[in-house]
Amino acid sequence: MTKNLTSLFAGILFGLGLAISQMVNPQKVIAFLDITGNWDPSLILVMFAAVAVSFVGFRLVTKQSTPLVETRFRIPDRTDIDSKLVCGAALFGIGWGMAGYCPGPAISALLSGSYEPLIFVTAMFAGFGINQRMTRT
Amino acid sequence: MESYTPYSALIGGAFIGLAAVVLLWCNGRIAGISGIVSGLLQPAKGDSGWRICFILGLLIGAACYLWLTPPAFEPRTGFSNIKLIVAGLLVGIGTSLGSGCTSGHGVCGVSRLSIRSIIATVTFLGTGMLTVYFLTKF
Numbered sequence: 697m698t699k700n701l702t703s704l705f706a707g708i709l710f711g712l713g714l715a716i717s718q719m720v721n722p723q724k725v726i727a728f729l730d731i732t733g734n735w736d737p738s739l740i741l742v743m744f745a746a747v748a749v750s751f752v753g754f755r756l757v758t759k760q761s762t763p764l765v766e767t768r769f770r771i772p773d774r775t776d777i778d779s780k781l782v783c784g785a786a787l788f789g790i791g792w793g794m795a796g797y798c799p800g801p802a803i804s805a806l807l808s809g810s811y812e813p814l815i816f817v818t819a820m821f822a823g824f825g826i827n828q829r830m831t832r833t
Numbered sequence: 834m835e836s837y838t839p840y841s842a843l844i845g846g847a848f849i850g851l852a853a854v855v856l857l858w859c860n861g862r863i864a865g866i867s868g869i870v871s872g873l874l875q876p877a878k879g880d881s882g883w884r885i886c887f888i889l890g891l892l893i894g895a896a897c898y899l900w901l902t903p904p905a906f907e908p909r910t911g912f913s914n915i916k917l918i919v920a921g922l923l924v925g926i927g928t929s930l931g932s933g934c935t936s937g938h939g940v941c942g943v944s945r946l947s948i949r950s951i952i953a954t955v956t957f958l959g960t961g962m963l964t965v966y967f968l969t970k971f
Contacts, residue, residue, distance in 0.1 A: 702859035703883040707890015710852035710864060710936075714891070715898035717845020718838065721906045727836060729958075729965040741842035742849070743939060749850025750944040754857060763861030770861055771945070772932075777952055784931020785938070789957030791923030793964030794916055798935040799928060800866035802921075803888060804895035810908045816921040823925015824871040831930075 699765045711804045717742040720805040722796025722812070729793050841905070853941050856887070865937020866891075867928035927957075 718724045719742060727736035763769055792798050797805075797816050805813040853864040860883060862869075869884050928934040931953055933942065938957075942950020 699860055700882045700886040703856065703862075704886040704890040704893075706852045706856035706859070706864065707887035708852075708894035708897075709848050709855060709890075710866075710887075711891040711894025711896075712898050713845045713848030713850075713852060713894075715845070715895040716848060717842050718905055719845070720895055720899070721909075722912075723909050724836070724906065726965055729961045730969060731962055732966055733969055736836050738836075738838045738842040741839055742846035743943075745843045745846025746850040746853070746940045747944050749847050750853045750940060753850065753854030754941075754944055757854060757858040760858075763857070764859045766859075766861040768861055769857070771857075771863060772942075772947065772949075775948055777949060781931050781949055781953055782956055784927045784929070785953040785956035786927070786931075786960045787923050788927030788931055788934060789960030789962075790964045791920040791925075791927060792935075792957060793961035794923070794968065795912070795920035797920065797924070798866075799870060799924065800891065800934070800936050802924075803866065803870065804891045807892055807896040808899050808908070812909065812912060812917055815914055815917045816924075819918045819921025820925040821870075821874070823922040823927075824867075824874055824929050825925075826922070827926045827929035828871070828874060 702765055710800065713746070714801050714804045719798075719801045720808060722801075725796040725798075725801070726793070729796075838905075849936070849940060850944075853936070853944075857941075863937055863941045865933050865941060867924075867934040868932070868937055871925075871929055931957075 714720050724736065727734065728739040758769065795816060799820060802813045802816045806817060856862050856864045869887055873881060873884050933953060938950040938953040943954055
């Protein structure tokens, strides 16, 4: 139960961050990716601030031997660069540039009143399913 | 540069970083949205509750801010549904295949100086910028 509450709290902070920074606005995201047009560099600062806070925070947190409400830390430890990683990231970037949504902002914008996130998130779930089916053997 | 918003970007970014720190500190998990969400499609026992709660939190946090503050932007209208569907499919397949998105690789992975995440972030920023370039120029 406690782990659900802490997760809910983290989710609320994340959703607030996405809304405050306007990452939930796909036009803002596309303006950031449009480096040869009317470029809006704001999202670099979003990333900079997020990385700065977590860079320091992660180092403090992982000094503990276990998390507060779970038995162990689950942190990825892979270091190999494979074609799945690069192709996946490349496809993701194309979709991101096409519509201006990545997963977090699209989900966070579901209650914003626009119908766009609903269509996007439904297709995104289909995409998760397609990939899970393709890689399951 | 008419819509440059440095302060809201820095404050919002700090909230995102804080959220990632809280989730790791409490739950020992990386705040990668695509991973948290797609994990629901292959549920393991006792592993879905925290995922659903995190997603509920995203909705609550963003909705509260968007509903309670004056609108910061005009919603986009008349955008192609086909584009939304193709983009959603690509983002779903791509983040699933590449094990992460802007949050998991771009924020958490880069903060951990993970080489995989740094490569992924450079790649999706690159293809994202190229896509916008081609869609606006041609």
